Amino acid sequence: MSAGARDWYAHLGARGVAREVAAYAAAEVSPRLAALEFERLERTRAAPHERFEVDWSAARRTITASMEIEAGQRMDLLFKLPPAFPLLAVSAECVRRLGASPQQVRRWLLGIEAFLRASRKSVADAVVSWRDNLDAKFEGLEDCLICYSILQPATGALPKKECRTCRKRFHGGCLFKWFNTSGQSTCPHCQSIW
Template identity: 45%
Template sequence: EMTVRGSKVSREITTTYLKDECTLEMVIRVPSSYPLRSVEVECTKRIGISEERWRRWVLQILKVTTSQDGSLLDAVMLWKSNVDKEFDGVEPCPICFSILNPKTMGLPNLQCRTCSNKYHNSCLYKWFNQSSKNKCPICQQPFC
């Protein structure tokens, strides 16, 4: 779910993206001299998205808004597309049943080579320590 709010007074476009317990928010500030000056893009909430990935998205948005035929709508839709791709197929961690790790706010990224389930690093580490086995919690195959 995505919502877009605009303010003529503050010259800001605020875009919020909700997916399960994940919330991302981007603010585009439009200078009064736009398009002669570039917009400013700020991430006010980016839980689950790395700083590096966010910077790449900002560069893409700036490129779209400074190109000859790029619009602010194009920039918002590009951001939505990037976020959709980031969360596409992301399932909750089978150990904690959450998409975002409650402690690190990261996405499940360790994948079992046999059953393809993905786990949070800390959840899998805790599972291995408590079970005294290095086996996948779902398929019970050795986790490499």
């Protein structure tokens, strides 16, 4: 329904009519639809996921989805329901993007917005889709053997520098520090020449 309502609203010709429709939607329709979205989110919260949380504020009309990448390191996504929802699209922004490049986050956000704009899916469905994408991204990653963390503590980067011999991955900053302090350019794990 949301996609059809937005399409209809976008093609309204008269500004005065569009303003009146938006005011009516904000007063009568949007609060009920927002309540339905929050109910769907409650069902999402009822299906436990060990590293995932979703919270919302009905007064601010915001939804925050948080995924713990590792202890104390979270990635947060903020959804905002506009006053004239569903006539205007839900917006999404990444508040904290640990372990993902700006391009990856942008692709996720564009995907989420396209998902919400073009389908009959709810915000809860988009939240679950984002969580599943994060699970897939971080599944099977090993800790950097220098700092013993998936996310570099200083920058939140993933270990991307791979040794050609042992195939272990390290954070670029950790390797730089390792090379400087050891005085040699050997792999911290297998000691082969980098």
